[in-house]
Amino acid sequence: MLQSKYSYHIFICIAIILGNVFSQDNSISGWVLDNETNKPIKDVSVYIQESNLITSTDLDGYFNLFVCPKCNISIDEQNDSKDIIIVFDLIGYEKKNIQFSDLKNRNQIRLKKQSIELKSIHIHDDNIYKSDLLLDTKKLEENIRSNLANTLSYQPNIGVISFGNVTSKPIIRGLSGDRFLLTKDGMQIGDLSQTAIDHVITLDVTEVSNIELIRGPRALFYGSNPVGGVLNTLIFGNPKTRVDKFYKKIKFGGESFNEGIFGNVVFFMPIKNNQLNIYINNRQTENQTSPIGTLVNTHSMTSNFKIGFTNYQKQGYINFVVESFNMDYGIPPSSEGHILGVDIVLKKNTLQINAHRDISFGDFNQLDIKYNFIDYEHSEFENNVDYFSVQLAKNTHHFKLEILSEMISIGTELEYRDFIPAGFYWTPNTDETNVSFYGYIKKNYKKYNVLGSFRIGHIIIDPKPNYTSYANLEVDEITKRNFSYIASSLGFERKIDKWTYKGWFMQTMRPPKIEELYSDGPHLGTYAYEIGEPNLDLEKIYGIESIISYQSNSFNVSLTNFLNYSPYYYQMTKMGECEEEMVLGDEGYPCSGPEYDFIEWGSGPGWLYMYDTKGVEALIAGFEFNLKYNLKNLIVNYDFSYVLGENISFDEPLSYINPAKHILNVGYDKNSMNYNLRLSKIHSQNRLGEFETYTPSAFLMDIILSYKNNRQSFTLQINNILDETYYNHLSKIKFIAPEPGRNLVLSYNLLF
Template sequence: MINKLFIFSIVSLGSLLSQTYRISGKILDYQDKFPISDVNIYIENTNFGTITDLNGNFNLEFNLSNLNNFKLKAKIIGYKQLTIPLDNLEIKFCSGCSIKISELGNIFLINEVIELESIHVHAFENNLSQISDITINGQEFNNNLSTNIAKTLENYPNIGVSSFGSNVSKPVLRGYSGDRFLLTKGGNLLGDLSQTSIDHAISIDMSEINKIQIIRGPKSLIYGSNTIGGVIDAGTYGNPKFRFNNFTTKINLGYQSFNNSTYGNVFFYIPIKDNQINLSLNERRTKSQTSPIGKLRNTNSEISNYKLGYIKYYQNSFIYLMLENYNMKYGIPPSEEGHINGVDIDLLKNTFQINYHSDISLYNFDQFDIYYNYIDYEHSEYESISDFRAVGLAKNTYNTKIELKSSQNIIGSEIDIKKSSSEGFYWTPKANEINISFYGFYEHIFNNFNLLGSYRFGHSSIFPIKPFLNFSNLDDKQVISRFFPFFSSSIGLKVNYNNFQFSSWLMNTMREPTLEELYSDGPHLGTYSYEIGSPVLDIEKIYGIESAIKYNKKSFTLSVITFYNYSPYYYQMTKMGKCEFEYIAGENHPCAGAEYIEWGSGSTGWLYKYKPKGIESLINGLEFGIIYNYKDFKFKYDFSLVRGYNISEKQPLEYINPDKQKFTFKYSQKIIDYNLRLIKVESQNRLGEFESYTPSYFLVDFIFNFNKNNKIITIQLNNIFNELHYNHLSRIKSIMPEPGINLSINYKILI
């Protein structure tokens, strides 16, 4: 009895002597100041630990009798481990409770590849604001890196891939494609034609990219007015805000087996006193892609990308000049509906940028920027067996932006001028386009919540240039100048309560029709279609809401995101009809004379007609995620679904990606980690007009990473079991399935 009382007394005394502590902070990347998610935060030699959320924040609560000789650790693959002695912390009691708290503020981790070679000057970076926002960098970026930006993103929730062969794959965000979301590089619009047609390639080479952000909610409107789907911003090496002390070379080499591709990038940082020269050289060569049943003809490509930047640094400012040459030659696969030998496309883009940046003190603003971006884009299309240029497209873009900003406020104005022209078998008229806009973002921090707001308003004009070519389906009198005033706005809320985080936003966006949607009238070689514009289209309006909740405690994180977007006037290019009988080459067409077919076009003498039409639509969906960390193991599960409804015609909306589940199992050591990724994509039987059923599939990937002494090796083995599968958003799924087993190797070194 005495022994039991003694033990009880010791336990009771220990409970009385122990103290509850709560430590909070935010983990940021030293190089770019962006938050780092999934960092393991733990007390050494104890069972107390947690991980950072998507915004890099953590709250760690634990019980110890005292903090002497205990250390806080921050650990994640790709960064140097950080150790903070707890007995050096500033501790205080929280108001009205007995918990001792310590607020560490911003904590910076050093990338093991970059180390201390560069310093961040004259800038802050905008932290992401919504639970649904995504930042992909470091080792996570390497684990998902693929041949283009769409394939790199396809494993993330509610992101599909609209493809026409691997060369022209494009991301689809929550059912939105085309220019219902923005695709930018370093915050600047690409200035190409990738979002006007499925066969136009995105002018980004992934070997020059070091991170990708997906930005949603109020902050997205600082990029443009049509951001209901979000903004995809690809960050590049050579940002002028990073100043190097020493001559530094970054080398990036890689290989993929599914298209026998090789690529290489060499980047030189050359500091000279208060000046810095950035030089980038990129080359990529791919052969035709393969699948479990064979090769997809005419899907080879060649990319050359050269970039030269010069920065002059002053005490509180800098001037940045950049010249870039991007050249891509790629193939579009053949089809009996279009060109039986396929189409070859040559893309040439030259870019000139100027950025003046200054640190200031003006009201609530501390930075001033002027941006000028000139882009000269050309695009030529040939039948694969011919040297005759059948179609030529060109666009010159002149973009100027002026911004005042701080960590919580941004105001700016933007003028965007485009001059478009065409020649050959493509009868869209030449035109000048002018877009003038003013925008702002504001975040106010209250005691228990943050309030966010943004706006973008302006005026867009399209001026067709006479004389016009002979239209086949349009009346010359319909081709007139059009003017579109627009106003987009958003308001959002963020709340943190104990281990819960809530975020929600409302948004209305407006999108003016493109030149092609208004006045196209001619065959499109690459897409096997004859496209006809609709001159009476009005501005498109979408009203959306997103609500999200996240729970984060110790090693467990759970998030649920819902979104609901309604459009009273929504339009996209749609096939005008479909022949229900099989066409046999060399014989008369079974639907001869049909009005939904343009006769006399295409290699076989006919092409389906496509035309935009306005409808009432609804797109909503769900994204659910769980993360659990246990010692050196990490388990992650994501589920996403999106539903699209054509309310006007009482049927499903076209081009909606199917439901998707992803399981990731990760085991990490000091310099090595192993990843097993399981992806289940459900069948798509909710079909829009003229769509066809796509069966479900299950893929298994294995990823290995080695990271030491400024060297990173990433090996991906995708689709290990060579699963035969089809992408619902592929325009050629009737011709060929998606790639089979693929070996991908990426090697990065900093010298």
């Protein structure tokens, strides 16, 4: 029975969720360790912000700092003071600021390495929340691939859904689309990548400095439906990086499986109280290859230019950014309608305004105001044709205002989108207005941290029908829709010696997208004729998650369980499938009679399968296990992840669920060199949704060599070194070609 099938996950989650004081003299002490190797770090500067009280760590990473920033108050009063910040700083590592009160019962401070360090000056805007950093600068360099999804594919429970390598996008715990949020410096990217498989993410991975994964109550600060979490990318050249002299950063490299090359340059130019940042990037790839041959029409050409100007003031800054992102890429051919493939031309222009101010207003100490204007256009061409068949465009105005502190934060968000389709695509022009108010609170209750958040909002979707009739929708169904939504989350965290316990409950709501409501026409890039459902209701998901972890100097282990239930889960699925080979014969196509209502004839050279949107009852559950061991220069890291999805309405598995995955990394650090062997075992997927096919298991071996110092880094990856022929279950073209074979990846960075 379904109930017993998931009883393990429910039991673990509920069981966990129900489930050294500083000395009183005027000093604090502890040890500073490397976050990856757990080795002590010497010569770390430890000081009180805005004071001349400073010490440094010894050979064992030990420090002892005399604390008297306000010598007219007692140490107990200092413990309660929220404005006392202890700073840990060393070139080659990320600077860490910790409030004095947070150092209670904490005698170990861990610093994260930076491959290339800009000498930054304090600019007030410190990140007041702690996140699970998925990839820091060093790990990004060691995993970097041609796009964000493939770079993240070596992480547990992250799969890659694709229509060829260029269009790859991450899928987290079986959740795709906007069931997890992808953001750029805290703002949603503003493209159409989460609406369809052929729409690329308008972000080049080489402009990313770190990727953080945000889950739990704080995720609602970014949107109403982050049940899978928030992948927030931190960008080189954002206003938080202020330099005291002229810096140039150059990066270039390439991959062998698609003859890809890339290069970019970033300039950081301080001008008195101002700073000018300029970013220029180009990337080119040819057709991708696999052990069985070349997949045609999978080339790409990307150019990205960005200029930012920041005026720094005593208590904050104001920042302006103008960016142009352009990309031409191909979709491989298929017998389903476009036998020569589809070419896509994408243009995106962005204007950003970011203002930050240090304030003193009750418990709040930061005020942030952000505005984005995005002009996006995506045109689809039949291969070698000079006029588009489908064009999808939108203009987006996005405004955010937030008042922040570590313990309580509130914000409001307003987003207006004007969706403008054109060509052989009959979805109506549509205006969408979304306004929301949200908050986050953290309270210390006895020995627990209690976390809570909410987001309430209202969205208006107002279509403007431009035809008197549609192929599959009735005109009177295409009406203005109003959706009010509320999302909330409640969680806790508790530390006992070396053990940490976390858990939370989250309830989210997602209004349907324009395409899910009103689509009616062929979508060339997906080889589908898409039909919306104008009467869709809000998608609701209820999630529960628990984490238990143990951390010592040499040994870390953690277990995460999650369970998500939705009584109304959107899916756009194929309406049927022809059992015969779709080849033109003397008597015409098979499946061409009136009884075959799941094929649209006359689209492209011949036909397209029809897809419609429906809501089903669904359940997704799984777990993630991590084990990490450090022995001198040796680091061993093992991850196992598993997710299972069930379509309860039809008593069958959910489609496109990533299979179970083992990842073993064995690394060795010596001086400035790192040597890493990565072994991946991807299980077969035989739990198949409607119209899915079986995918066999695969074993992959990668070798990564890297060198780094404070000014330059070099990385060499040899992926799939055994040249194994393997298939990605989440690939929409796995019946055409397997994944890449042996692949050489080179990357070089220089800061001067």
